[in-house]
Amino acid sequence: MKRDFLTMECLKKNEIFEVFELAKKLKESQKKGIEHRILKDKTLAMVFEKPSLRTRVTFETGMTQLGGHAIYLAPADIQLGKRESVPDAALNLSRWVDIIMARVFAHKTVEDLAKNATIPVINGLSDLEHPCQIMADLFTVTEHKGSLENITLAFVGDGNNVCNSFVAASTILGFRLHIATPAGYEPERNYTVRAKNVVLTNEPREAIRNADIIYTDVWASMGQEIEAEKRKKTFSRFQINSDLLRDAKEDHLIMHCLPAHRGEEITDEVIDGPHSIVFDEAENRLHIQKSIMVWLCQKY
Numbered sequence: 001m002k003r004d005f006l007t008m009e010c011l012k013k014n015e016i017f018e019v020f021e022l023a024k025k026l027k028e029s030q031k032k033g034i035e036h037r038i039l040k041d042k043t044l045a046m047v048f049e050k051p052s053l054r055t056r057v058t059f060e061t062g063m064t065q066l067g068g069h070a071i072y073l074a075p076a077d078i079q080l081g082k083r084e085s086v087p088d089a090a091l092n093l094s095r096w097v098d099i100i101m102a103r104v105f106a107h108k109t110v111e112d113l114a115k116n117a118t119i120p121v122i123n124g125l126s127d128l129e130h131p132c133q134i135m136a137d138l139f140t141v142t143e144h145k146g147s148l149e150n151i152t153l154a155f156v157g158d159g160n161n162v163c164n165s166f167v168a169a170s171t172i173l174g175f176r177l178h179i180a181t182p183a184g185y186e187p188e189r190n191y192t193v194r195a196k197n198v199v200l201t202n203e204p205r206e207a208i209r210n211a212d213i214i215y216t217d218v219w220a221s222m223g224q225e226i227e228a229e230k231r232k233k234t235f236s237r238f239q240i241n242s243d244l245l246r247d248a249k250e251d252h253l254i255m256h257c258l259p260a261h262r263g264e265e266i267t268d269e270v271i272d273g274p275h276s277i278v279f280d281e282a283e284n285r286l287h288i289q290k291s292i293m294v295w296l297c298q299k300y
């Protein structure tokens with residue numbers, strides 16, 4: 001049976017650590033210049049309904065380093081569900097390529113791709129989750145903190161796709177998660193009702209107290225541009241700035257999935273400051289996604 005990676009729940013705890021182990025090896029090989037063409041002659045189709053810098057470049061570069069090839073399909077190319085139905089697109093791609101990665105609006109689109117494709121499908125971000133990002137982020141935490149044992153992560157801002165994936169990850173892996181959002185912007189209830197280690201609050205200061213990692217993301221996600229001005233007002237108390245961080249642990253780390261809206265959810269001095277590891281996260285998108293692709297292709 002082929003496996004897909006659509007949400008954090010698609011992987012069990014031990015499988016997440018298998019992917020981390022493989023990512024570590026692939027990262028070492030790449031740093032030492034050791035060839036690792038494990039996916040030689042394989043092709044990845046990258047389907048995008050939304051813009052991207054990191055996801056596109058890391059998947060494409062990753063496939064090149066693994067000896068394969070990636071095809072970028074821009075929003076206007078496929079027009080999923082308009083020019084052609086999602087199942088038909090999946091059935092066509094399955095006859096030609098070896099893996100599909102899709103960045104979509106409705107999560108159902110990536111589910112329908114997976115349901116109809118005979119090859120692995122990876123979620124490169126949907127309105128519901130961004131699991132590749134959370135894999136890269138947690139891998140980055142293990143590099144900086146040694147492990148995920150006794151880690152408290154504070155997520156401050158919008159209870160969005162990135163936040164939902166953290167909630168799911170916390171349920172699987174057991175790290176503590178403090179989430180501070182304005183009222184009405186909490187993560188998916190379906191996710192939080194099952195969570196055991198998640199604390200929801202409307203107070204950023206409460207969330208960051210004793211947190212090892214302080215994480216934020218944009219206040220208006222892709223597809224919510226029309227709400228951006230309203231959200232700027234609603235979220236202004238949720239900015240990660242040096243005043244807020246006066247209450248943070250001395251050895252806290254600052255994370256952001258990027259792109260950042262500097263001056264909104266995070267200030268320049270924080271994102272460029274000594275606690276920030278945002279570009280380590282960005283780099284690790286490359287290594288973790290190479291690992292996810294190899295894991296999905298080799299194991300199943």
Ligand code: CP
Pocket residue numbers: 051052053054055056125133257258259
């Ligand atoms: N973090 C992230 O997914 O970045 P892009 O939107 O640029 O791909």
Ligand code: NVA
Pocket residue numbers: 125130160161162217218220221222257258259
């Ligand atoms: N929550 C953001 C993440 C971007 C990588 C969005 O969906 O736009």
